[in-house]
Amino acid sequence: MNNILNHIGIENYIFLSVILFCIGVFGVLYRRNAIIVFMSIEIMLNAVNLLFVAFSTYHQDAQGQVFVFFSMAVAAAEVAVGLAILVSIFRNLGSITIDNLKNLKG
Amino acid sequence: MNTLIAIIGLGVLCLLFEIFNLRKAIVPITILGLLGVLGLTISEFNSTESYYNNMIVVSKFSSTFSSLFIVLTIFLVALGHNFYENHQSKISDYIAIKIFLLAGSVAMVSFGNLAMFFLGIEVLSIALYILAASDRMNLKSNEAGMKYFLMGSFASGIILFGICLIYGAMGSFDVTEISELSQSAELPVWFPIGIVLVTIGMLFKVAAVPFHFWAPDVYEGSPALTTALMSTLAKVVAMAALYKLLSVMNADISESFKIVVVVISMASMTVGNIMALRQTNVKRMLAFSGVSHAGFMLMTLLSLSTSAGSLLYYASAYSLSGIAAFSVILYVCKNRDNEDIVNFHGLGKTNPLLAAILTAALLSMAGIPIFAGFFAKLVLFNQTIQAGYLALVIVAVVNSIISVGYYFKLILAMYTKESNEERKGTPVIIYAVAVIAIMLNIALGLFPSFVLDLLA
Amino acid sequence: MNVSLILIILLVGAFATFLAGDKLASKVALFFGLAAAGAAIVLLNHYNLGENISFINQWITQPNISFALKADGLSMAMLLLTTVLTPIIIFSSFGNDYKNSKSFYALILFMSFAMAGTFLASDGLLYYIFWELSLIPIYFIALIWGNGDAEERKKAVVKFFIYTLAGSLFMLVAFVYMYQKAGSLLLEDLYKLNLSATEQLWIFLAFFLAYAIKIPLIPFHTWQASVYQKAPTVGTMLLSGIMLKMGLYSVIRWQLPLAPLAAKEYMYIFIGLGIVGVIYGSIVALKQKDLKKLLAYSSLAHVGLIAAGTYTLTLDGLRGAVLQMIAHGFVVVGLFYTVEIIFRRYETRAIAEMGGIRTQSPKFTSMFLILVLASVALPTTFNFIGEFTVLYSLSQINIWFAILGGTTIILGAYYMLKMFQHAMLGETNTKPFADVTVNEGITLVLIIGVLFFFGMYPKPITDLITPSLEEILTQINRIN
């Protein structure tokens, strides 16, 4: 069985996931809408997951893929908690723009 | 491993109590349970064993730090009795979350596999997000939770990325394997980058400059007990985990990396202390003080092989005085919507005992002798000079001086200002926690060897 | 006899006083103060019999720190100064009514404990701990029981605390550095170190910062006057009577023997600094309006001279310095006590509001005058012995040092007599001034008695301190 990376090259996966990761970072910084910010964080995690799988293939090792499961579980848990917080903010504030969250400063 | 299992069992037990409507018993039973776990941990002190394919490695390091975490959790749970008086229906949740948080903490210092490390840190973080936002109707608490959550998951992403790169370089998550591999072969650059990214993520957790911005805001907004938890337990856990991570993976800390650590350490101390000077909110002030203490603790990374004892000592000294200070803060600021210094006016007259304890706690943080904080700094300085970073020590000394400025602001407020109102009630548990914590602190100061030698 | 007994007495005394309650506090404190003094005298007796008074016990294994106390002649002298002055100071406060007096007296004893510890410690870290520990009680004494505007006082006291702490932290760094080299902080081990000239210079400077602030030497003295003024008189007495001496003692015990090369190299600078302090302090004292501030500046001048004496690195310099330390300790306590006596009657420390007291209270005036004269080193008082010896040692270095340092006897007379004239003499004051009470009288007479006795017969003290000073000198001269 031929290793697929011989056709693509691990570097390409690295670049892809780095760029994807950076897009996630960019989204977190760029958007003020908390939901979109959450989504950006999901993009970041997915970029990493992608790389895990790529490395898993690279090493011909399953552990990377196992780790992706954990990572997914973490992502799910985070999203759940994050959204719960978001909902309570929305209830109190009527908005989910994170720029409105500037009471704590100084 | 037994510790971890016992803790998790205790957490589940907490949840069960809720079902059987035994809320009153939760706190005492938990404390008793934790004491039991503490005993269990101490009984395993000298055994170095790894469990379940090296997922959990119990060593002296892990058991001592676990004991410290357990002790801190006992204090925090005890304080919860008073703090959650008005939230009886949720008390089991709060307590259970704290217990699980402790489980995450223990995982973070006894991991043998990066998966455990990552999951541990996530359990810790998610529990903290929840606790920070737990005062649901309070916008400040919401904001704190949101900020912490956003930035925390951002940092988690970076840690994950780092772990991924390490895996890419090594093909394994097992720290022993990584450690072996890191010495032998020519490594792809991914490995050091991965280490650096994980380190940066952890630096965020310990709130080191420039990744510290969340700390003051979150500390201020969170419910006071959560702040206590963050500034004592969470900080110490993150620091211990970072230390363990770097030492156990035998990550070859290059000179330039050390310079980065030095710079971050200096910056943390300086920024933390300077920013704390003008704060009027005590929690916020302690947040900045925590930033500076993080800077101090980072000094241990400069001599990884020998400084475990000093880190343990510093962490104990710092967190015990933190517990003592926060129990006084909890008492003073109960039923108030802020923690401004104004609330502390005249405490020296209205409640001399607590004022004295807070004073002692602050003096310990400032590093005045016989309190453990002094010896903590001393051994740290000693080690750092040994490692050849005299300049860092001098910066640290200058910072110690600055720090006295704001610690004393609070002390002065207690003793020189007139109290504006009477406080009623003598919550025995707060007294007990405060007294025991500060006694432990002083005992550590009088017999430093007791702790220092544990990891020598 | 175990040397740590004294420390234990003082510490237990502090707790006992605290537990005794407000009413009994002062008496309990006095009792323990006297007990410590008694123990010190017994200890002196043992020492004179040739016993080796030391106590050593491993304390921290890593880093290697011992709980080591050792009393040689020098330490004994300073210990006696501390333990004798403490009961006097406590007794002197009997006329005052302090609120929460149990804490007040407990803090005094605790401070005395820390200072005694500083004088006895022979392990660098232990010494440092005692050194720092002594700062806390005086901070609270000045802060809580002090006088004047609360804001001003706060500012002054905090400045004092931070400033002195700042200085001593650098000393800590120096200790830690030396620990790297010696592997222990025991005095004897540190004495064996062979540090290079550069290292010695830095260590010397680090120590210097700590001591120059504590002593204080110009220009590090800015905390002094305001704290003296704001602190309650008891605090001022503790500060000026004993705590200043901690700095000077430490110069002799730690700084000079540990960094002799630097001390020799820059001797002239440091002597000069001391002498500038003498002149500057005297001149500033001239125009002070507040009695306590005036005495503070006079202290500055006196300790400047003492410091100059220590930095001569001659036996006379060291001996004179120690003698003068003790003498100054007593005289300054007496002087501050007179200020307190006036304050009890007139509620003021402003010289302008006094005057014409002599006609009303001849006894008080006479004792005040004696103290004034002792402070300007009139022969037959103890201060003369000290000042003469120090000036003599300065003349051995350079006659100009002696001349410039000697201006203290002119300027000192000028400001002290001026103060005396305006505070005590002149047309009878309209406000009544009761003559000294029995308690006040006893305190002053005790002090005056000590001053005259040792002024005429300083031999016991000289004999006590000389061997240890000689030892220290050998230590200083071991590298050339």
Next chain:
Amino acid sequence: MEMNTNIALVLVLAPFLGFLINVFFGKSLGKSLSGIIGTLSVLVSFIATGYFFSGISAQPEGIRISLFDWIQISNFNVDFGFQLDQLSILWLLFVTGIGSLIHLYSISYMHDDENMHKFFAYLNLFIFFMITLVIGSNLLVLFIGWEGVGLCSYLLIGFWHKNQEYNDAAKKAFIMNRIGDLGLLVGIFILGNLFSTLDYATLKTAIAGATNLDMYWLSVAAFALFIGACGKSAQIPLYTWLPDAMAGPTPVSALIHAATMVTAGIFMITRLNFLFDLTPDVQSIIAIVGAVTALLAATIGLVQNDIKKVLAYSTVSQLGLMFLALGLGAYEVAVFHVITHAFFKACLFLGSGSVIHALHGEQDMRNMGGLKKAMPITFATMLIASLAISGVPLFSGFFSKDEILLVAFHQNIPLWVVASIASIMTAFYMFRLMFLTFFQEFRGTAEQKHHLHESPSLITIPLIVLAILATIGGMISLPGNSWLNHYLIPILPKLATAEHHLGTTEFILMAIAVVGGLVGIGIAYAKYIKQNNVPTEDAAMTGFSKVLYNKYYVDEFYDAIFVKPINFLSRFFRDTVETGLSALVFGFGKVTNEISYQGKKIQNGSIGLYLFVFVLGLCAIVSYLFLAQQ
């Protein structure tokens, strides 16, 4: 030997005991009793001195008593010891002798003062310190006395302490003395460093035995000691305290500021003659300073109107003459003049005290006159003393002053001229004093005139005794056959060989001096008796006399160049430097506080910013580690 020690202790401690009794019990003893105790205690000392004096011829080397080790210095120990030899016994004689007389006088003089017991206490203390000064066997014991008498002088000048001007004068005296004391100390230091001893006897042997003396340091030491003497003995430039010291009660002026304390400088220099002999440069300085002081003080004395001020300047002038003698190496002459001067000046002061007493405190001579009839004894005794001081032959002053002039003429003509002019002036102003006070009509108020009376016998007896001594005091050192010179040989060995013959030159000089004195008296007579002049009011004074009357503005000069600058500096230091230094320290705090304040603005609560900094930090670290390192 034991006996001697005990008696010496009695000698020293008797006045001290008197002091203690008067201090502690004086008030309850009553005025007379405390006076008597004071007087007796000095008399005891006088008697003890007499005992030693009678024994000294048998023991020419003197008696040395060492009591205990006092101060230990690295290269020597200082004993607390006494040395009773010719010089100290001589001094003790007139200190305790005149001291007793003045104590006696004071019993009456101070009787109206409520604090009389204190006065006696201080006087006794003074005597005690003066004895210590004289009797000490080394320079440090001398220094005890030296400072002690300064202290007593301070206490006594400011005796009437309700008057702040008097207190100022007292303070001034003490401080100017202390300037001298510093000089003395410096001298002591140098001697200690050079010879490792401060003991006179050892010092003498050391200097005699030394092979190569460091002449430079020796001169410096001598000069420093001389400065000390200047302070105590009121020489230029440290003389200004003495006239002001007249603020004290008159017996004090007589005892301290005329007869005893001010001679301490002369004592010290004579004591160390072996040292000064080796330093001719310093000797010439001493001579010049002495001569100039003599002249300067005499000129000021010419125009003073305060009876005590005249006497004070006269004292300064006479002390100047003594220093001239010392400078010329004629120690015995200086000593001789000290003794005669003690007699006549004490007499003059006590006389003036009697006058002041009679006039209830009036001291201005313009308000006196014609007291001759009312106070015959006072007048007679003062006249005798004035004749003595003016150098009229056969009175004691004639002999002593003449010897000084003789020595001066032999060694240095210009100095002789200066001294002679000073002597003529002395004669003038003394008789100006006499004429203004005792002759012509009384110029005071009718009230005063009504109460004019001769003083009681307790006052007149000492006057008479002193007048007799002033007359015959010259006997102790007659030209050609000097008992004093012979007596002092153990102290001044060269006297044994010095031949003292009276030639023509000497007689001519003597004549010149006598004529000069008479001329001075004559001028005074012409001006104040013939023309009946009365000195003008202060405001009306013009020209040089105004300068003289204002003492050459020396006080103002000192004030301008020393006192004012120091006070200015003090204010400057207090207000500017202290505040500045303090602000500097606070400045660190303020700056960090300000940074903190600015820092708070950065922490603006925006998550975007926080993450932005996070990312920047990350980039910085990563690029530093992995890009910058290659």
Next chain:
Amino acid sequence: MSTVLIIFCVLAAITLATAFLTIFSRNPIHSAIYLVICFFSIAGHYLLLNAQFLAIVHVIVYSGAIMILFLFTIMLMNLNEEREVHRPRITRVGAIVSFCLICLVLIAIFINSKPIVGEYVTTGEDYQSIKVLGKILLNEYMVPFEFVSILLLVAMIGTVLLSKKEKLQK
């Protein structure tokens, strides 16, 4: 260029483009939908790498669970219209600057590092079938697996804690 590479490039392009669109869309619902597409393209990558099980799980968890959660929330808050306040320019500039910077830095490092040379090893062993994954997950990684349950438990309690109404006292 092999077909695989072309597929990779297409998928990568889709991934990146949809990721960008997620961020740039004004309407949150659009963002969510773009994100779903993005996730699907990532699942495509997984398939390309022969990790079928993972791809399925990915689609189920992300597109099926997480995105539904998102959409629910968006609906719940009624965010379908554009609500976002205008973003200050400094924020945008800052975001773009940091994006460029972090991209540049990371890519530069990886380019700088020495390239992987030679063939990628192929053991031929099965390492990513469901069977193998299951074995590893439940043997070696049993403890983390259990620990994940704790994590989820915490999240669950937390979510309940944050949302549950408190019984009022009195």
